Amino acid sequence: MAIITLTTDFGEKDYFAGAVKGAIYNELSDVRIVDISHSVSPFHISEASYIIKNAYRSFPKGSIHIIGIDSELTPENKHLAVKLDDHYFICANNGILSLLASEIRPEKIVEINIHDKIQTNFPVLDVFVKVACHISRGGTLEVIGKNIEQIKHLKQFEPIINSEQNQILGHVIYIDNYGNVITNISRKLFESTGKGRPFKISARRHNFDAIYETYSHAINFEVEKENRKEEDGKKLAVFNSAGYIELAIYKSNPNTVGGAASLFGLEYLDTVTINFE
Missing domain, CATH: 3.40.50.10790 (S-adenosyl-l-methionine hydroxide adenosyltransferase, N-terminal)
Incomplete structure (x- = not known):
């Protein structure tokens, strides 16, 4: 059929x-x-x-x-x-x-x-x-x-790497139903350019120096729930299931407190930069 x-x-x-x-x-x-x-x-x-x-x-x-x-x-x-x-x-x-x-x-x-x-x-x-x-x-x-x-x-699907190979200039290409912000920077490009170096992701005034494998990896479940300083509302960067770098807020609701797009002030085609040391 x-x-x-x-x-x-x-x-x-x-x-x-x-x-x-x-x-x-x-x-x-x-x-x-x-x-x-x-x-x-x-x-x-x-x-x-x-x-x-x-x-x-x-x-x-x-x-x-x-x-x-x-x-x-x-x-x-x-x-x-x-x-x-x-x-x-x-x-x-x-x-x-x-x-x-x-x-x-x-x-x-x-x-x-x-x-x-x-x-x-x-x-x-x-x-x-x-x-x-x-x-x-x-x-x-x-x-x-x-x-x-x-x-x-x-062109907006193609990130730019500078001549020194220490910066990736990308853009927001999608905002999902949870308000999470998907960039055009793939995991493959990040790893081939970064080569394991420390990095900082910058999007407007927000910075990230770690990328998690899943959303829940951002939470320390060894600490009792009532003693965790951050859980719901924690900002994070993650390699999403599609293989792109995504900026998110853990268990945020865009219809109530807002999602990453609104809380970070990011829209379609806004710039996201990764600098490697």
Whole structure:
């Protein structure tokens, strides 16, 4: 049974996500549709890129992933079908696959060219669904598009290392549901650049000189709970499950006391710097 996933900024109020699912079922009765997220911030390319990068690998090879973010067809925003890591991705060529393609070279990229056969002002519903169903039936990418060599990359996904190799300049690329701040600095880059040297992470007025493996590693459970000076509300840096450096506050609630983003005063694309001694 084919698996088609949906990642969009449609939200839950409108009919868009339901209409897309109905159109898929209208073409394929024997298919499984999985919602990855419909709560991506509107037109937020980096959010969608981060979410799909860390979700797709949990699905079986051959899964088809429709990404409906900033998908209106324009001369600067063409539509793509990409085979990468034995998965298929259907999206706009707006940099949304930057995180994936920076680590894994796509096996095939085609620029979708079936638009003259489809009247649409809702490309996810009409164009992306047609392409996904074509692939699920075993159709090749060449039938629905022309081969191209490169996809658009976003500069904000690439940290900068200075010439002295003692500083990484990164940025905030995602803020999660808990208000935790995810940077574009990967564990691999941190370790290859730092080479075990002492360091300081700086984000606005907040500094960190340790990175924990998990959130709970920041807490000394050998001290009785009532005697711990810091637990809930402790600020920390952690290597998150996606392999990026994340700035967080232990068990903080962004709806009450606030999360790391609000309490640290950090927003999307704000600078995070690591200095090595």
